[in-house]
Amino acid sequence: MSRHDSVVKPPTRAERKAALLAELEQQRIDMLIDSDTLLRASSPLDSQWKSLKLPLYAIGGVAALRIARHPGGAMAAGRKVLAGYMLFRKLKLLTKVAT
Template structure:
């Protein structure tokens, strides 16, 4: 067999595979970079969400009051709440069917 017909070796084929310590160091560096990325992204998320959080504070107490009144009504008149729940469920099911029908019609 001639040397000209030998398959070409991919570049870097003569180099040795990385040792266990080198792989560990590379993985640790990658983990550290991921941690830094998470910290940067979480800081960016907190800055972006801060207006929403401050606005939520205005609605928190009214939401608790409305929820408490709804719970009180549910305790005092459970049949009315169950009937309302059935109507909401029926409305949701109707919405899904209409959405499916519109999808088939187009």
């Protein structure tokens, strides 16, 4: 047995291309299977969302109307939410520094 018999040749360009195309085809098949699984898993949520959509739109419309008529209350609430968020961030930063 000579030294040249144990040398493994790298795959040719055509072989690499064929391997990549086979891998792509397998990925497409996997994505089709996964998307079908996702659709089956999310179908109960979709049906519940359809039943809640109209009431949520109505509530959102009423809230938008109230905000349009009395913007001062919404602005005050927005300032309080922003202040709370900033306080939360500051406390989070302080706990990081303290530990």
